[in-house]
Amino acid sequence: MKRSMFVVATIMFSAITSVARAQVVVDLSLITCKQLLESDQERQTLISSWMAGYFSASKNLNVVDFRYVKRNGNVIGKYCKTHKSDTVMNAMQKNWR
Numbered sequence: 001m002k003r004s005m006f007v008v009a010t011i012m013f014s015a016i017t018s019v020a021r022a023q024v025v026v027d028l029s030l031i032t033c034k035q036l037l038e039s040d041q042e043r044q045t046l047i048s049s050w051m052a053g054y055f056s057a058s059k060n061l062n063v064v065d066f067r068y069v070k071r072n073g074n075v076i077g078k079y080c081k082t083h084k085s086d087t088v089m090n091a092m093q094k095n096w097r
Contacts, residue, residue, distance in 0.1 A: 031088045033080030048073040055096050072096055
């Protein structure tokens, strides 16, 4: 389990450092579905991974199941295509499992 958490942390750090060059601070509660859909795949993956950790922590879970990250990413993507002005945080609160 420690090894998988290390791998997740390494992936997140790598993604964050590449994003950090372009923008230092990102308020994920303000990102709209339209902005998410217009983002490159790397940023979409970063946001999805962050949200997975956020919602796992809110449920007192100390693991991230990547099957659900992928499933939830697909569900949020479909939702965002029809609700472009909604925030990603709101979309995830409505659809996350």
